[in-house]
Amino acid sequence: MSKIVLSAALAASLLAMPAIAQTPASGDTGGGIVRAQKPVTGEQVYGAVCQACHMADAKGGTGAGTIPALASNPKLAGAAYPIMVVTGGKGAMPGFVGTLSNAQMAEAITYVRTHFGNAYAKPVTEADVAKIAKPPAAASH
Numbered sequence: 001m002s003k004i005v006l007s008a009a010l011a012a013s014l015l016a017m018p019a020i021a022q023t024p025a026s027g028d029t030g031g032g033i034v035r036a037q038k039p040v041t042g043e044q045v046y047g048a049v050c051q052a053c054h055m056a057d058a059k060g061g062t063g064a065g066t067i068p069a070l071a072s073n074p075k076l077a078g079a080a081y082p083i084m085v086v087t088g089g090k091g092a093m094p095g096f097v098g099t100l101s102n103a104q105m106a107e108a109i110t111y112v113r114t115h116f117g118n119a120y121a122k123p124v125t126e127a128d129v130a131k132i133a134k135p136p137a138a139a140s141h
Contacts, residue, residue, distance in 0.1 A: 042111025045104050050112070053093070058116035065092055072117035079124045080132065082109045087133040102129040 039048040053067045054060055060069035076082050086105050089095035096105055103126045113120040 039104065040107070042107035042109070043115075045100065045108035046111050049096070049100065050108060058112065070112050070116055070118075076113050076118055077120055079109070079113070079120075079122065079128060082113065083124060083129055083132045087129060097133045097135060102126045102133060105129045105133070 039045045050070075054070050055067075058070040060067040060071075070076065083105070084090075085093065086109055087095050087097050100108070106124045106126045106129045109124040109129075112118065113124070
C-alpha cells in the first residue's frame with residue numbers, strides 16, 4: 001500500500017472516531033431520530049408530561065401564570081373532574097385527547113389521585129376516560 005493511501009485511511013479512521021464514540025448503545029446512529037420509550041405507568045406519564053408544569057411535588061407554581069397544585073387537592077375526589085380537565089383542557093392547560101391515549105390519561109389521573117397527599121383510591125379506568133373524552137375538533141381553514 002502506498003504511503004498516501006495509508007495516510008488517507010488513517011486520517012479517515014481518526015476523523016470517524018468521535019462519531020463512533022458518540023453513538024449511543026441503543027443503536028441510534030445520530031440520524032436525528034431518537035426513540036424514547038412511551039410512558040405507560042401513571043408515574044411515567046406524570047414525569048414525562050404533567051411534571052413540567054405541575055412540578056415534581058405536584059404543588060404547582062406561579063410566574064407568568066398560575067399552575068394549580070394537584071397535591072392535597074379536594075377537587076380530585078370525584079374522578080369526572082380531573083378526567084374532564086385532562087381530556088378537554090382548562091385555562092392554559094391543553095387537553096390531551098389525541099396526544100395521550102385514554103389508558104395513559106387514566107394511569108396519570110389515578111397516579112395523581114393516589115399520591116401527593118391525595119388518597120382517592122378508586123382507580124380511573126380507560127373506559128372512564130373514554131366516556132368523557134371528546135375527539136379533537138377538526139381544524140378549520
